[in-house]
Amino acid sequence: MLRTLLLILLALNAALFGWTRGWFDELLSFKARGDREPERVARQVNPERITLLTPERLAQIQASEARSCLELPLVGDPALQAAQSLLARSGITPTDFQPQHSEEPGVWAVASIKLPNKDFQQRKEETYRKMKINFEYLQGMPNEMPSLILSRHSSEAAAARAVDALEKRQLKGLRVLTLQEPIKRHRLLVPQADGLLRAKLAQLSKDPALAPGFRPCPVSASASSAADGAASAPAATSLTPTIPASAGASTAR
Known part of the structure; x- marks a missing residue:
């Protein structure tokens, strides 16, 4: 009897030992070591380098990976200096953007004096037609109208x-009329703005120094910046002159 009990105990101990070693995992519905599969940890290479990202950190990384081209149009040297000063104070270095420059030439016209009445205007027009001189009607300058422009x-x-x-x-009755003073135009180009920089520039654009604010680059500029990367800024293209309504006139001759 005792011998039988001893054999049973030995058999149970042997079975328990084999189970703890995982020998019966394929035969039994439950494993001695549970479902943790520690053998996977043993197969890892440098597991201490693995870090878990918080949702906030993951969003920051994703935002920093997407890049796009932004530009800020500016008129005149004072506006350029004010914008660059604000960006520098905000921690945005000159390496983050590329200034581009262009100049619109001024436009001056040979014009008639301001015509006092309709009859006087008709006589002027008839005189120019007889002399085969082309003319057009001045527009966009209410203080100088009506007047006839003979040439630019x-x-x-x-x-x-x-x-x-x-x-x-x-x-007689002719004058030099200033239609547009020479204008210096500038553009601050940010060719590779990531999500964090875009958000910062959007916040800074609320300052009057960055009016009208950064905006997406035209398709041609975006393609060029993507190809050039951090290369120096390309030469600025000439801009089509416009006639502002506030332009002044010189003294009638």
């Missing part, structure tokens, strides 16, 4: 010479 020039001196030539043909 890229410098005030050229317009003055044209007036002298017409006066030699016995034409």
